[in-house]
Each structure stands twice: as C-alpha cells, then as structure tokens.
Amino acid sequence: MDRESLRLRRFPKAMKALCMIVCMVMMGLGWSSPASSEMLRIGHRLCYAVSEMTMPRDVMPSTFSCAGVPEGYQMGTLWLRASVSPDTHKSDDLSLIVHSSRFDRLIVAFTYADGIVERQDVRSGDFGIHWRAGGQLVFQAPHRDAQLAAVTLRFDKVASARLLRIRLVQRGEESTQTTGLAILIGAALVLLLVGAVYNASLALAVRKQFSAWQAAWAASMVAWGACWSQIHLFVFPKMAGALSAQICTGLSCLAIALATLSVVTALNDVHLSRWLRRTALGLSGAVVLLGIPLSMMRSGPIDQLGAALGMLVLADLVTVAFSIGQAWRRGSHEARSFAGAWAVPMLVLASTSFFDADAMFWGAGSQIFVLFAAAWQTLWLSIAASRVYARMRVERDLAWQAEAQAQELARRDALTGLPNRRGFIDRVETILDHMRNADETVAMLLIDVDWFKSINDVYGHDAGDVVLQGIARCLAPEESSVCAVARLGGEEFAMLVAGMENVALMRFAELLRGRIGSYDHGAVIASRAVTASIGIARAEKAADFHSLYRAADEALYEAKRCGRNRVAIQLLHAPEPSDNVRRPVALES
Template sequence: MEEATSSFSTPQSGLGRAGFAIGGRTIFLLVFLLALFPFFISWTLEPSVPPQLQLCHSVTDDAVDPGKVPGLTFQCDGTPANYADRWLWLRHEMTGQQQTWPDWSMNLHNTRFEDLLVNFHFANGHTETHRVRAGDFGNHWTPNGYLAFHAHSRPAPLDAITLGINRLASYELLRLRLVPGVQQDRAVQLTSVLVGASLSLLTVSLVYNLFITVIARKRRAIWHCAWVVCMIAWGLCWSQLILLIAPQLAGSATVRISSVLATSAIVFANQYMLVSLEKTALPRIVRVGLRGSALAMLLLCPAALYAPAGMATILAELFRFSTVLTLTLVIIALIVALYRRSQAAKDFALAWSLPVAAVLASFTADTSTTVPVVSGELMVLGTSALQTLWLSFAASRGFANLQAERDQARAMQSELMVLAETDPLTKLYNRRGMMERFHRELAQAQRNGSSLGLMLVDIDHFKSINDTFGHEVGDHALQHVANLLAQLRKIGAIVARFGGEEFCIIVPGKTGEELLTLAERVRRLLADADMSKVFDTNTHGITASFGIIDTREFPDSDAATLLRAADQALYRAKAGGRNRVVMARREENPPSMALEDTNT
C-alpha cells in the first residue's frame, strides 16, 4: 500500500510542476504580445499626428466675449504666470497642413479647472464656441480621459483656435492634441474597446482572487484584491466612464479621485509584494525604504491635489518623484529577492515588469501627442489587466501546489490510519480497528432495534503448531485461517485478528439461531480445510473453538460486557473439548474473567 501511494504521488506532482512551467512561459508570451497589440493598432491609424501645437498665451481677470478674443494681446515666448485664480487664454494659429483637414478635434486631457471655452475662428470672421465647466462636460468627454471639441468644415478655412481656461491648476500638466475628426472617432472607438476589455479582465480577476482568498484562506491575497478594486475604480474615473452614472463628478472631482486611487493602488501593490516575499528574501533596510516611500506618496498625494495657489506644480513634481522612487525601490527589491532565489519574486517580476514600465513611460514621455490611442494611462490600465492575469495564474499555481500537498498529506494520514487499524500479518482489522467498528455497529443496532452477532474464534492447540513446525509455519497457518474467515465479508461481516491466534467476527443482521448455524458452517469449513500446503503433510489440520453472542440477548449492555460474555462462551467451548461452538446466554450471567490460556 505504501509503495502504491509513493509511485502515484511522485509522477503526479512532477507532471503538475512541468505543466505549470509550460503554462507560465505561454502566459508570459501572451502578455508580451497583448502588450504590443495597442501600439500596432495605433500606428495603423492614418495620418499620424505631428507635433503641431504652437501656443501663445494671455491672462485676463474675467471671461472675454468670443468675438473679442482675437483682440487680446498674446505672448508666444515663455510660459504663462499668475493664472491660478484668473482666465488663461491659449491661441494656436492653424498650419497649412491642418487647414486641409475636412474637420478638426481639439482634445484636452482632463485636468483641474473651473470653466473651459474653446473657440474655433474661421477666416470669414465666424467663431464656433464650445463651453464646459466642472460638473458638466456634456457630450464632450471621451473614454480615453480627454475632452474633445469638434469643428466641422465650412466655406471659409479655419484660421485659429483659442482656449480660455478659468482657475487652471497647472499649465505644465496641461495636455492638448489637435487631430483630424475622422481619426479622432476611430481612436475613441478603439480606446473604448481597450478600456472595456481591461476593466472586464480586472473584474474577472477580482472575483477569482476573492474566491482564491476564501478557499485557500490566504489573507495576503486581500492586498491584491484591494489593488484590483483600486485599479477598476481608477479606470472608471480616468476614462470618465463614471460620468455615465455620476455626471456631476466631471472635472476636478474625477481628477482628484483618480489620483487618490492610483496612489492607493501602488501602496496596496507594494504591501502585497512585501507580505508575499519570503522573510529572508529582502534586507530590513529595503523593506523599511519601501514602506517609507509609500508613506511619502500617501502624504504628498492630498497635498498636491489641494495645493495652494502657485504650489500645484511643485507639489505635483514632488509627488511624481515619490512615485518614481517607490517604483525604483520595487525594482531593486525584486532584483535582490531574485538574487536570493525567491520564487515569489519571479512571479512578481514577470507580473510587474509591464505595469512599472508603463508608469515610468507615462512620466517620461507623453505618447498621446504621437500615438492617438495609447496614452500613458491606458498603457497602465492595460498592462495592469495583463498583470493581474499573471498574478492570478501564480496564485492558482500556489493554490494547486498547496492543494496537492494537502491531498498528499491527507492520503498519507489516511494510509497511516489504515495501517494503525490493520494487522500486518493477516491484512485484517486489528484489535483497535475491530473495537472502533464494534462500538459503531452496536450503537446502530441498539438504536434501530436490529440484531447483531459477535463471534470469538480461537485456533485449537496453536502453541503446539509453533513448537512442532516453527513460527514461520504458524504465521502461514494464521494467514490461511484469515483468508478463510475473510470470505464472510461477502455477507457484510467484519473480520479482525483479535490477538495471537484469536479472531473476532462481527455479523450484523443475524439472530441467535442464524448466528449459530453460520458459526457451525465456519467451524466445519476450518476443520475440513486442506492444510497440506501449510504443513507439507496431510496428517495435520486445524480446528477452532467458537464463543458467540446475540447482542439482543443482552439488552442495554455495553461493548465490554458483551465481549466478556462471548469470551466466557469461548472458555466453555475450550473446556468442553474444543472444536465446537458455544453461544452465550443471558441467564448464565457470565463472570468478568479472562479467557484461559489456550496455548496449552
């Protein structure tokens, strides 16, 4: 039995490890290919967007009538100043190439402001004006985090575009794009698909990881679930899909909520990595540094969001620096853990490589000015969805390994329990296994009022067999008797070796006379058995004495009392000449005494 268990479990576990190794390489390749997919899609959009905005600026205390905006004095050198509580006006003169487009879309990345005016000035003096304000973006928002303002082709060409922004938080954080209208529509459609797919993957991953958390009882997975929740909520706010159900959040509210959620997501992910890595995988100073940088992020985030006038840019840069520092420390921590051969670090390195690269890329380069679909935020959202797939796979692998180890431990425990209740010589139940089952069967019989028989079988003159033929032959004789008695299992009997040359048989459902008839048949079976292969002679056989009892003759008696009664009946069978069956009777009131030494 032990060999059978070992030969089964070893190949199975090896096959499981090989399967997961192959699956890991496949998923990593899939993640890489999916990460490139948005870029391939984006580059197929024609025409490509050139670096095209040459902005001049002006500042006024109040809003200016659209017709009078061209009369403002604009400066085309330097950067705007003193605009925090005023109107900032930006003007772009259309180039010859831009004037050939049939229609236009001026896109402004969602940022913090109170009011926004977009004026399209045509050569015939006509001005087309669009206005939005915080809490009311109308139908100008798009699912890629931008506000889009369209101007359609007119008999007169488009000369210039001016934007008036009231109470802008930071000019340095302002992101503008001017694209052909057809290209903008295609970009929005593709962005909607990518955002929807990413949010769907994150939602499925959340449900799956919650399931893993409950089933595997891994509390550290709660940090991963919290990260996924933050990424889902951040994706809804950044893409502005949240405006479908809460349009009043348009503007500063979604920007602030997105920043808080993004910061919380990084902190949760950082904590998930720390609790998942082995204690010996990271030096204490690295762990302290990671927690310190995460704390700095949490403190700088609200400070940057509610910065006083003139401090928004500085605090935003400090917050960006703390974020980059945290991600840098994460990379250092993973390198150190990988050097120390941490398996968890391998999973995190594969999972975090793309999201970290996307975040760093979004800080160092604004891809939205050259790639019409994939902004830095969309890269972060998409790679995070792919990341959570990998982490879910890693969690599944860990759960599968844990389940395999648990199943193996249960199998070993079950095997040990079987060995603890099995007689190694005869493969029947031993005394312990018999007593456990006798108690169970007796309780059921007394509860249901059904009959239950008990037989004690003792081989006659067994000591002389050992003395004459040797103990090895004696063992063979015991095995032969055990094989014969084991045939009673066909009628539902429980057969056990009670000790030495004594056997016990529990027979459910047999009344007194039926039990007596069965015992006689078994006695004759033993007496008539061919023992020539055991003793190498036809002149020697085996007989046995039987003490039997019908438990209904002893109502309300416990197992010990019934065994003493059967033991006394066996004693009388021995005293009466052996090779016979004696049934215990209630009126005989059997004394509490041990069976005589039957080895004589």
C-alpha cells in the first residue's frame, strides 16, 4: 500500500478526533444564554415608532407603540425603545447586542434617569469598535452615577424588523458570550475549510465530479459563515453592514444548489429515477433564481420573498431526502453515506421550527446551527469519500501487483522457475545497453543437454522434467546484475555474462559443464550420467542479441559435432558476425 493510500485511511481518524474536540468545546461553552441575558422583541419589552429619515439625530419620536408590527420603515427610520428595570440589571454595567446588520445606519441612545442621553452609532461600511465575531454589534452603556432608564435604537433603512435580534446582557457576560461564540464559529469554519481543501484535492487526484461539487459547497459555506459572522471584516472592514448581509443571502442560495448537485451527481441513473433527479435540480435552480433578486433587495417584500424562498428550500431538501431514500432502496452505497451526512442538517432545520432558536448559542440564532450542521455534513462526506477512495486505491494497487506478477510469470519458465525466452531477451537487452555504454565485452552461452531425448524415451517425461529442474539448480546461482540465466525451451538453456576475458570465460564455462555433469539425478535415472555441451559467443564490443545467439548456436553445433560434453567458443570482432567470425574452437572434456 502506498503512502497516499495510508494518508487517505488515516484522514477519517483525524477528522473524527477534530469533531470530538469541537463537540467538547460546544459542551463546555454551553448551549443556551445565561439566565441574566434578556431577548428584546417587538411587542415584548420593545416598543416601536416609524418616522422620516430627515428627523435630526438628537430628536426622538414623542410616542411609541407597543402593539402590532411596524410598517413603512424600509425607506425611512425605525425606532425601537426598551425600558430598563433596575431590579433586573445593574444599570451601570450593561451591554446591548444587535444581531442584524442589513441597514444603512444604527444609532443607540442610552437614556439615564437624570435626563442625560449617551449616543453611539455605526453605519454600513464602518462598524468601528462595535462589531464582534458572530454577526454581532455590541454597544456598552457608559458608566454613570445615574440609573439607566431606557435604551433607544434608531435604524435607518433597515431591511426587515422581523430579522432583528436584540439582547441586553451584563458587560462581563457579553465578553464571555462573544468570545465563546467566536470560538465556536471559528471551529466550524476551520472544519469546513479543511473539508473544502480536502475534497478539492480529492477531486484533482481521482477526477471525481462529486468531490468537486462537495469542495465548492464547503467553500461557499466557508464564505457564507465568514460573511454572516463578520469575521471577514478583519480583512475587508468596508464591507460592514448591508453589503455583507446581501452577499450572505446569495451565498446561502448558492450553497443549497451546490449541495443538491453534490447529491444528484453522486447517484447514478440506475439508483435514481430521472424525474426525481430533474425535480431536485429544478428546485435548486429555482432557489438560486429567487435568491439573486432577494440578495439585491434593500426594501420591498423581503419577508414575503424570504418565506417563499424558505418553502423552496424545504421542498428541495425533501426532494433530496426522497432521492437518497430511493437510491438506498435500490442498493446505492453512496446513498448510505449521504443519509448519514444529510440527516443532521435536515433535523436541525426542522427542529428550528419547534423552538426559539434565537435564544440559543447566545442569540446567534439558527445560523450557528446551520454552520455546524454544514461542518458535520462536509466532514461526514469527506470521511466516507476517504474510505471509498482508499479502498479503490488498495484495489488498484492489488490489481497492479497482480498484473506485475502476471507479467513476471509470463517471463518465467513454469517448470524450472528460470526466465523464459521472453524474459531472457528483455534482461539481455538491458545488460547489453549498459555494457555498450561501458565499452565492456559480453558473452552468450548456449547450454544443451546431451542425448536428452533418450532420457525421456527410457525414463519418461516426468523423469526428464526432474533432470531439467536439476540443471536449472546448477545454473540459477550465477544469476546477478551482470549475468542472466534462462531456459529457452526443451533442453536448451542460455546465459549472458559481461566483463569476462577469454581465459576466465572458458574457466567459467568448464565450471558449469562440470557442475552439470556431477549433479546427482539418481532418484529418477539411477546411475546414468547427464552431460551438456556449451557453445560460447564472445563479442569484444557489445553486440545485439541475435548476433550473439547465432554465433553461440554455431559454437554449440561445433561442440556437438566434436563429440558432445565439451565447450566451443566463437569470437565476434564486429556487430555483424557474417564477415568477422572466427571458426568455432571446441575443447574436449
């Protein structure tokens, strides 16, 4: 198994460990707001008024309504006012936290019992020292000896009063909550970023469309989370306010479309019906088409279009759920992975309809749930993809190994285990190329068993096979980087040696002939001796295989003609033996 396969198999364990760390952080920081944190809503502690934007900064409306809902404020000014009870809060140590930034300007006025009003303001593109990670704006009430009596908020061109989330907390708790929320959001974004990078690398490595869509989805969720939480203001402070909120709307719609694409592209036509696939793609396209104008709107029926978009998103999620279910029933392994990945986000989105998500995670709302659900989804799918691709790589490596073994077997003689003619030629070509560059001599030895046909005729082919195996054991120890050994077929063996001069070459051949002649085959042919004739072709400069083979064959014929059980040598002085071949010289045993 290669290193990349090992990394793929280790990745799920690392991701699981990271998920456990994040879960421990979430449990340690707590799920809900402290008891002293108070949500302010229109109709509950918050009264409202609507005016023209031309009203001076220091002037407040004379009357506020505490019933019904405000109207006509999107192109004007929305005023919200809350009285502060000294029995509930320490009035000299309060912070106001606002979780919406889709407005042109916000002025917060702290009114004290002695009539003094302290104002703080932010505007789109400039949140100054008031912004915090987690999509929050924090306004701290100045310390004064007088009791804080009321807090008034002036929103110019706010997009939706329904989306406003406002809380009053003690200043020390505000610091703890904003820090904790920043840690949670940072952890979720890191997990998403790791998933995006990992899936992108998988897409490049294995050329899988699903991994590419999954990486794009995780990247869009990272961008959405950074914009919603305002972490991007560290880098782009001028994007503070409505621009970031509008970008968030567009990114959320894009993320939904990419998530749907990652599912339908991973499920093939065998497991997913065409009409269900088209329905999912159509709904995701409708989400994008509705999200584009909604992201550009600063006024108008934003709440109504948002509700319609929510219905489309719900329909898209239901269709994806049906797609996963159908593919699972039809035996899709990918559908099982998607079921585990999509179960948590769907449950999270469904559960936010049954409880007040705005009070969870220090007022961060359902967005923090969506962010962690997205992190869960991308990590689950990354782990599943890692396992699948690791298994594929292991299977591929095993296939390559089997192919290599098959190729090696194709180059080996099944009876003796020595290379066959094909393997011998491949090895010889390699040695000849090396010797040609080194300008060294080479020699080919053809070794033929004497009277081998009579052994088969008298003792049988099984006995002949045992004899050939014994001869192979005599030759095999000479195999090295400069010596190739093979059985060419029948009773004929061959060797190619490099770097031996005439005297050493003849001694080597005589050693082989003597070793073959003295080998004990008594178990199959009793006391009958087995001898071999050896023909040698030696080239002073590296020649090609066919020239050496022809010359060695002529030398072997000479050794046979002169009585067998002997060595004959022929010298080649040029690559082509036809013009420069000495007559073979046979040496008696």
